[in-house]
Amino acid sequence: xxxxxxxxxxxxxxxxxxxxxxxxxxxxxxxxxxxxxxxxxxxxxxxxxxxxxxxxxxxxxxxxxxxxxxxxxxxxxxxxxxxxxxxxxxxxxxxxxxxxxxxxxxxxxxxxxxxxxxxxxxxxxxxxxxxxxxxxxxxxxxxxxxxxxxxxxxxxxxxxxxx
Numbered sequence: 001x002x003x004x005x006x007x008x009x010x011x012x013x014x015x016x017x018x019x020x021x022x023x024x025x026x027x028x029x030x031x032x033x034x035x036x037x038x039x040x041x042x043x044x045x046x047x048x049x050x051x052x053x054x055x056x057x058x059x060x061x062x063x064x065x066x067x068x069x070x071x072x073x074x075x076x077x078x079x080x081x082x083x084x085x086x087x088x089x090x091x092x093x094x095x096x097x098x099x100x101x102x103x104x105x106x107x108x109x110x111x112x113x114x115x116x117x118x119x120x121x122x123x124x125x126x127x128x129x130x131x132x133x134x135x136x137x138x139x140x141x142x143x144x145x146x147x148x149x150x151x152x153x154x155x156x157x158x159x160x161x162x163x
Contacts (some may be wrong), residue, residue, distance in 0.1 A: 025049050029088045045085040050151070052089045056102070056144040057081040058137060067139045071108045075115035078141045083119065086147055095147040096125040102142040106131045112141060 029045035046053045059068045059078030068074030083093055103112065109129060125145070135142050 027089065029085050045089045047089050047149075050149045052086065052091055052095070052147040052149065054082055054085050054096075054143075054145040054147065056100075056142040057085065058135070058139040059141055060137065060139070067137065071111045071140055072115055074140055075112045078139075078143050079115065079119050082143050082145060089147075091147045091149060093119045094122050095150060096145045097148050099125050099127045099143060099145040101127065101129045102132045102135060103129060104132060104135055104140050108140060 025048060027047035028043045029047075030043050031039070033039075042055050044055050044057070046055075057078055059074035059076070059081065060066065061068050061073070061077060068077045079093075086092060086095065101112065103109070106129075112129075
């Protein structure tokens with residue numbers, strides 16, 4: 001019997017005979033200047049097959065190193081960060097199928113939504129908006145998501161002549 005706490009990825013690797021290092025369909029997205037020894041211990045995005053996972057992003061202003069000065073600016077910064085990670089992975093905002101937003105003040109729901117709507121062209125992904133007590137670096141918002149690479153439409157087989 002396998003231990004209950006065995007991580008799922010190790011278990012899958014054991015069952016399929018593959019190790020994490022042997023998974024050829026993984027594509028990691030990390031920030032410029034990424035250093036495994038000193039950078040935070042996660043990837044900004046990870047593509048596995050057609051699915052792309054976006055880690056939680058904050059709306060940090062690159063000029064100050066702090067969250068945006070007001071909720072609308074912070075919402076734009078966090079969504080720009082998510083968009084940038086998706087683009088590095090070869091995807092777009094409309095490829096998101098699920099988004100989770102963590103927010104320290106539920107009263108900011110409408111302000112966040114006003115900005116969020118501007119980042120999508122078509123239908124919106126599924127979503128959760130979750131109130132939390134505190135986020136890293138004093139941020140109001142943290143956004144994570146799952147995207148799926150679109151598959152090209154299948155061409156129809158040519159009709160047989162004389163049938």
